[in-house]
Amino acid sequence: MQKLLDVTRESLDRAIDKMRAGNRLGDVGHAVQSWVEQHGYSVVREFVGHGIGTKMHDEPNLPNYGDEGHGARLQEGMVIAVEPMVNAGRPEVRMREMQKLLDVTRESLDRAIDKMRAGNRLGDVGHAVQSWVEQHGYSVVREFVGHGIGTKMHDEPNLPNYGDEGHGARLQEGMVIAVEPMVNAGRPEVRMRDEWVAETADGSPSAHFEHTVAITANGPWILTRPKEMTGPSW
Template identity: 50%
Template sequence: MITLKSEREISQMKEAGDFLASIHIGLRDIIKSGIDMWDIEEYVRKRCKEENYLPLQIGVEGEIMDYPYATCCSLNNEVAHAFPRHKVLKDGDLIKVDMVLGKASSNIDVSKLDFNNVELMKKYTESFRGAIADSCWAYAVGDVSNQVKRLMDVTKESMYIGIEQARVGNRIGDIGAAIQEYVESKGYQVVRDLVGHGVGPTMHEKPDVPAYGIKGRGVRLREGMVLTIEPMVNTGTYKLKEDRKTGWGFSTLDGGLSCQYEHQFVITKDGPVILTSQGQEGTY
């Protein structure tokens, strides 16, 4: 079922989106050559405890294991859902940091929760219904190649091109078709197996929002829909391989680079309004 959000719900999601955006802004100063990737996870956990936000990815059910971390940290050829881990980042790396956060109710003290206890966290995250924010951002580590810079630029621009199509009366296919046409015109491929989605009252709601498609097809867009657009763009094939040990991480089948950007937004009568903005749109 597709739900249309009230002004109150949108306002609450905007508050959550501002907080998530502030984390991504903070990560700009943290992510640099020589840091341990785990520092990213620690920073997000610290911010959540300080501001009473639940990291909603902890405890998401998987076929092999439930997701155990507050962030997904996907490096270079990793596409999405890779685990944060102890690995030193180096000049030239491309890392994508994805997270979903929810503003906890006043009767939950997030600062006292043990984020390492996945079963305990799942009791809170699985039942969460409230103000949710979801955003992924890509970061260049130190001095990166022109190949990495171009991939990042094309991926970010494709996200904004897709968001621009999210207008009342258009269809889901208009979003995906615009993204796909732009990405492929630049010589890249968009991932098919992982897609954007509706948000609220839980983190993954209908409709699915692919970064590929056919113009004029799919669900018609309406005022009050809250969606994510999250193109994953590969330098080579769009096909993926899955981490069979955990059932979570995806990487490119051919070992090529992959980049992702994601914003959450609401469709209004005047056009899309981004809820996870980090500043001047088109830049952040």
């Protein structure tokens, strides 16, 4: 964290050094971008510095990236807010990490559904999720679980996303259960922001996929698949 702060602060100093009449906006942006990327970080592109004039956010816009010699020329009398914003990781790396979390969570749902067969136990389903998720360095949320669908929206039995094979109540033909893997990239603990909103306690990303599954003589039947994909087997 200290390195990130130091690099960001130095990028501001380098940008300010380019804030001279005759230089171009691209010279300033390049000073930030080149320094930041040299240290393995990335600049935020959605937000930019800006002029201060008759409006708080006035012209010109000052991106934290650019090419030397490009953009409008700086002129004496201009007042500009110089605002380097730096991410600790490259955006494309972050996207790959998020995609992996989604892929692992979705696969854990498929593995859980494969265990939704009469005679198997709840622990078999939970173990299928937990073992796959932890194999990839993630954790399962323990405060929230899958559940039966019956006369109440959240009915018995509860279906945790963790467990031991061969343990728990047996699944029976005719049961309808919401299978809901919830996977955190970091630690498993969550906290309630308010009555409805849950968030990870450590601020790490989280993913959740869900299907409602009926247990039939022919195996699991996914009731919440799109219409063209419904059928007696998954």
